[in-house]
Amino acid sequence: AATEQTTGTVREKPVGRAVSLMGRAAAPLQRVAPTKPSPPRLTGRAARNAPAVPTPVEVHEPSLTPMQLAQRALSPAIAPIETTFIVLVVTIFILLQREDLRDRLISLFGSRDLHRTTTAINDAAGRLSRYFVAQLGVNLSAGGIIAIGLAIIGVPGALLFGVIAALLRFVPYIGIWIAAILAVFLAAAIQPQWTMAVYTLILFIVVDVVAGQIAEPLLYGHRSGLSPLAVVVAAIFWSWLWGPIGLVLSTPLTLCVVTLGRYADRLNFLTVLLGDQPALTPAQNFYQRLLADDPHEAIVQAERLLREMSLIDYYDNVALEGLKLARNDAMRGVLMPEQLARINDALVDIVENLEIADGLPDRLSRTEPADSAGAMSASATADLSDRHDSHISAHPPMHHETDRASVLCVPGRGAFDEVTAAIAVQLLGRQGLAPMIATHSGYRSAHADEPSFKDAPIICIISLDAPESPPYLRNMLRRTREWRPRATLVVGVGGAPEAGPEMGATGASHAAPTFRAMIEECRMGASVQHSRQASHLAGAD
Incomplete structure (x- = not known):
């Protein structure tokens, strides 16, 4: 009764009234519509020669038996029941x-x-x-x-x-x-x-x-280890292969396949295609964005990662590893000069934006010489000496030990050494030091006459070529040691230099494979220089 009342309600609505209106409108057309004339009745000879009219035949099937009715009613459900029964039997034997x-x-x-x-x-x-x-x-x-x-x-x-x-x-x-x-x-x-x-x-x-x-x-x-797209694709594939049972088992089966790919090298591509792990490491993604000339996305990635790690960890684990990839491609000659220039500009933009995003004033410039000697002072970082990074050391030196300690950062002549030195300047300035940066050519030509170079108690030679210890880098370290025998000399980053008599003869005091290690060495060097100054003043008194 409720169904009939619901149907009647629908009929009383505008749909029902529209149907009745169309019926009334069609009634006059039906009255004026021409009727099909009946064929004339033939007599005599014409009737005998006329073709015979086919006689309609009706075939009446016999009434169905109860068994036939049951078979017709249950036949659509037999296939799913049969499949379910087979699955249950196989499951029991598997268990x-x-x-x-x-x-x-x-x-x-x-x-x-x-x-x-x-x-x-x-x-x-x-x-x-x-x-x-x-x-x-x-x-x-x-x-x-x-x-x-x-x-x-x-x-x-x-x-x-x-x-x-x-x-x-x-x-x-x-x-x-x-x-x-x-x-x-x-x-x-x-x-x-x-x-x-x-x-x-x-x-x-x-x-x-x-x-x-x-x-x-x-x-x-x-x-589960599956990406959302993998779940949808697996549901489509397994349902096409096995029907409803495949749809139910799509996620477990795909999960087993992806897990197998993690441990079988030949099936690792399944884990890459269907797994939820990132296909590229953060360092690879960083370098790929540089190759695509998209520094904005690299900055977005950096801001996202900085929510979970410190700035120095980002530079060590992401930016430095990406710079190594770029340096390897540059050494192989696959990067054109125009592409190298775009990558360097993008790197400087990233470093500057990270400093602004971190709440520090934008004091970083594009590693260009400020005078004839090619030096750029970063003394403006002195007002930030109170902002120490707690991630650097569990026992950092006291503020007076590193206050106003100058650090001269000299890049090598590699394609990305200048921007690496710019990163070092940014990090050293956050530790209460007073970093300066010089171009490679300016340092070689004018270091003997530049007062700011002579006064720097700590000198950092920064080059991604440090792990290979090329001849130019060994000569540079040897000359620096001859020029400043009492200065703390740190060489990095990118990996520890190769040990050997040639590297030992350069007089390099400390090797810093990462930015974190470089900052530790500079802070310890600042403490040593402070102790020497205190001893010298005490002896003079």
């Missing part, structure tokens, strides 16, 4: 032969490396276990909320629909909406108005959005 199948898989995939194979199996089993437990919890919670919501709305059989919704949620994407369609149809049938049906639909939408977009990502979205 009964679990240990034997495990040993056979280990022998098949890698009996020569039992540790690696066992680790892969345990990893896959752990991920699947966490996935199924989390999915079961989410589905049961969603079913319980739907049952309570339907009971409040007034839909009969709320508990049944809650159970159906919880079970159908194991079918990705479409399962919950099958239960929603059934509940909405029942709500529309028992109430003439559409209020109950609309509330039921809203309930299913809210529950599915909360469960799918909030609960599932928090519980196992980032633990």
Whole structure:
């Protein structure tokens, strides 16, 4: 009766009135429409020569037996039931032969490396276990909320629909909406108005959005090891291959494949394509953005990483590693001069923007000489001496030990040594030191006559070529030691210089493979210079 009343309500609406209006408009046309004339009746000879009119024949099938009716009614459900039965039987036998199948898989995939194979199996089993437990919890919670919501709305059989919704949620994407369609149809049938049906639909939408977009990502979205695109592609592929069963098993099967790719070198491409790990390291991404002439995205990446790490960690682990990649390409000759210039300009822009983003005044310039000697003073950093980076050392020296200690940063002649020295100036200025930077050519030609060079108690030779110790760098270190025998001489960055008699003869006091190590050496050198000055003053008194 409620269904008939709902249908009558629909008929009384504008749709029903429109249908009746169209019927009344078509009535005059039907009255004036020409009727098809009946064929004339033939007599005599014409009747005998006329072709015979076909006699219509009707075929009446015999009535169906009860068995035939049952077969016709159950035939659409036989195939899914058959597939489910086969899956259950195979699952039972797999569980009964679990240990034997495990040993056979280990022998098949890698009996020569039992540790690696066992680790892969345990990893896959752990991920699947966490996935199924989390999915079961989410589905049961969603079913319980739907049952309570339907009971409040007034839909009969709320508990049944809650159970159906919880079970159908194991079918990705479409399962919950099958239960929603059934509940909405029942709500529309028992109430003439559409209020109950609309509330039921809203309930299913809210529950599915909360469960799918909030609960599932928090519980196992980032633990499964699959990217969102991989989940969708896997659902399409496995459902095309195995139908509904493939749709249900798409995520577990893909998870096993991706886990196997982590430990099998030949299948590692599956992990790259389907896994949730970044395809490029931060350093590779940094250098790729430089090659693409997109410093803005590199700055955005840096700002995102700086939320989780300090500035010096970013320079050591991301920027320095990216500079090494750029330096290797430059040594191989794959970077054109125009491209080298663009990369250097982009690097300077990144360093300047990072200093501004970190809340410091923009005091960094483009490593150009400020006078004939090629020196650029960074004494403006003295007002920042109180801002020490707590990540540098667990026991940093006192402020008076490093106050006004000058550090001369001299870049090598590599393609990216000047911008590397600019990064060193920025970091040293944050530690209460007074860094200066000189161009390579200006330092070689005028260091003997420049007072600011003579007064620097600490000299940092900064070059990405330091690990290879090229001849020009060894000569530069030797001349610096002859010129300033009492100065603290630090060489870096990019890796520790090669040990050997040639490198030892240069008189390099300290090797700093990273910016962090360079800052530590400079601060200790400042403490040593402060102690020498104090001893000298005490002796003079």
